[in-house]
Amino acid sequence: MLKIIYMAKLKEQLAIAEETIEWTGGTCDDLIQLLRSRNELWHTTLAPENVYKLAINKSIVHQNTYIPENAEVALLPPVTGG
Template identity: 90%
Template sequence: MLKIIYMAKLKEQLPIAEETIEWHGGTRDELIQLLRSRNQLWHETLAPENVYKIAINNSIVHQNAHIPENAEVALLPPVTGG
């Protein structure tokens, strides 16, 4: 299993704030591809040109990291600062 938390703008754009999915381990890219395959809304929201961060068990990853079973993943949209 994998717990996914959608943060800030993502939870507004997608029809969900949090979910648990069946997961037997895989990469960050595999997870994103799985989510994109749900439908057009998911595909557009999580499109490659929409830059966002992913945290695995509260640590932000910057590359195609492995996501183990029973992890918690947070998807964070881009933020602006000033």
């Protein structure tokens, strides 16, 4: 299993705050591809040109990291500020 938390704008766009999915392990890219395959909204929202970060067990990752079973993943949209 994998717990996914959608933060800020992603939570609003996808109309979901969090979910638990079946997961036997894989990479960040594997997870994003799985989520994109749901429908056009998911594909567009999580498109490669959109910049967002993933945090695995509360640590932000900067590359295609392995996500083990029973992890918690947060999808973080870009944050702007001045």
